[in-house]
Amino acid sequence: MRFQDRRQAGRELAALLVERQRRGRLDDPVVLALPRGGVPVADEVAGALGAPLDVLVVRKIGAPYNPEVGIGALVGDQPPVFDERALSVLGLTPERLGVQVRAERDELHRRERLYRAGRPAPELGGRAVVVVDDGLATGVTARAALRAVRAAAPGRLLLAVPVCSHQAVMALEGEADEIVYAYLPPHFDAVGQWYDDFAQLTDDEVVRTLGAARGG
Incomplete structure (x- = not known):
């Protein structure tokens, strides 16, 4: 199909x-x-x-040397959700991904403001x-x-x-x-x-x- x-x-x-x-x-x-x-x-x-x-709005957190490989994700201001197995295989820790997390959270909030245009999230x-x-x-x-x-x-x-x-x-x-x-x-x-x-x-x-x- x-x-x-x-x-x-x-x-x-x-x-x-x-x-x-x-x-x-x-x-x-x-x-x-x-x-x-x-x-x-x-x-x-x-x-x-x-x-x-x-x-x-959800933002993928990509691997440092290959951003297309998703190893985590963000929603709102909640803590990142990581694929623990992927972190282990790549030898990464959440702390080492701080720069990527901050950049993706900034982009997430930009999109929320644009797409929602001041409307509250639905109940x-x-x-x-x-x-x-x-x-x-x-x-x-x-x-x-x-x-x-x-x-x-x-x-x-x-x-x-x-x-x-x-x-x-x-x-x-x-x-x-x-x-x-x-x-x-x-x-x-x-x-x-x-x-x-x-x-x-x-x-x-x-x-x-x-x-x-x-x-x-």
């Missing part, structure tokens, strides 16, 4: 979630996108569920919260996002992605009440390999999508 783009992937994912909604397993849902890539996917999901769309207590991204490779950013949402005491917590790796599903066991995916390929190298169009989104595209979802 391959997806044409994030919108088409979102529609495939939405069909699975609508079925759960029909069975009464998504009470008073709210959809939280992990920007930037998760926003168009989540927009399709929110529209199908008739649910509000918002963002949960999540007792609601069915669906956290959406465009794919799941290692699961390190999703883990940080799910723990942040869990702290808000949702009634039910789902992680929904179009495609994910077996490694990530196993790593996130117990972090969400359910992980929903459209495709679990036998071999997984990167999220982008499952999309024909995996162009990076801009801040402007995120802001426009959120504004349209709010009717603005």
